[in-house]
Amino acid sequence: MFRAVATGALVSLIAGCGAAGDHSATGPAPSPTTSTAVPALDPSASVPATQAGTPEAVTAALAALPETLRRRVPQFPPPPAPTKLTLPTDGKAGLFKRIPTTEKIAFITIDDGWQKDPMAAKLFQAANVPITLFLELNAVDPDPDYFKPLQAAGATIQNHTISHPTMTRLGYDGQKRQICEGADRLAKYYGTRPTLFRPPGGSYNSTTLRAAHDCGMKAVFTWTETTDHGKVFYQRDPHVVQPGDIILMHFRPRFVDDFLAVLKAIHKAGLTPARLEDYVP
Template sequence: MAVLAGCSGSDRPAGPAPSASATVTLSAPAVAAERPQARAVALSHLPANLRARVPRFAPPPPAAPKVKLPADGTAGWFSRIPTDQKVAFITIDDGWVKHPLAQRLLEAADVPVTLFLEADAIRSDPQYFAKLQSAGATIENHTISHPNLKGRSYAAQKHEICGGADQLATHYGRRPVLFRPPFGSYDHTTLRASHDCGMKAAFFWKETTNKGKVRFQEGSAVKPGDIILMHFRDRFPDDFLAVLQAIHRAGLTPARLEDYLP
């Protein structure tokens, strides 16, 4: 079943997001020796019905990047990463809904994920995403206010893309280098503005999930190199576990998207 829609208004709260912003203090991610213990602790704190649904993955293989980025002043554009390795990539967009179990689930799964965060969406609680960063997530760029960029002027697109990256850098101590355009909608200007804002590449997806159901653009199984889209929504546990199970059924392992870019 092909699914082309990305983020929608249903991911946003009914009221306006608070405008206050604060720089957060990050704690260091767990070192390798601590990770099995951290996973066990996180699993023990999950409700039993969720704990039983968390698959166990072997560590991902050392990344063997094959991506070649454009040399024409534009960012790359990918919905699947070219690779022969048995890996897939979990990406999570927006940030309006801050489910209390997200950190435990990331720690229990012990897999890398990439968060494409909207600056407006994270302002109400930037520390929430700092905790996910400490749990192993990498934070990347999804604009300031989530407009449809396609057809807008270079200046307007650059404002949203550069501004989103700048604000996330202030919060999380690292300026993003990857970008997802809202709704997956883009044009040549988007890729040019992305490049000029320091983004190496921008991303679509091959699978998406909502309400615990994974939907496929091609076929009925996750394929090596697929980029999977989910969102911070009310049913985050069901969506995240559905993605993990789909990857596991395909005989793949979640890997870090950033590791496969030059």
């Protein structure tokens, strides 16, 4: 297990995730040729959860995409059987920047939930890969139903606090409220209480890990790559997704480009997406 050595300021800078209350994407504004101009598809037309992931459902979802997107969606083999992580027994949640493995796998995670692109459910169905959503309650509350088709398409919903504060600026009680109430309210919306947590901006301390544990979170996750404006940003050389890496996305205006860039990077590296939850005991 990785030691909690990252500072909040450094990890927040790498993340590209704004300070509390700032959820705007960095960099130039999307051009008229970006995915924001793609005709919206009706999320209510999503394949039911009982059918999602079948060969017929994937074929139908691919066929429903515009040709310009369909040819950008790679297909992956199934991931190998997972090997469970070892979690601490000291009253703190486990902390992981990546999954320690040599298996040819990587992990797709998406934070916040502010931009609700109507193409997301169709893309999730067409890609047919495991995805973990770390959702912020303030972003979810205006339209919690938006995420239900994503859940039906196979995405799992985990915890990212109520209001996206910098956790290291809060004491134990403040951190515990953000984590516990976030998990409780997500359970009411989506039927399952989260057991994984991502601290906003990657900012954490030992109090965060203790509060997360006390709220029923088994593990806290940061990341090894980020994505924005259709590009993948690497924290180390070589610039390639490596086995066990966790990739961070956000629900941002160029969501489609970001998601396709992540799929391409994983596929180019010869890896396949795996489900983060499967590796947690």
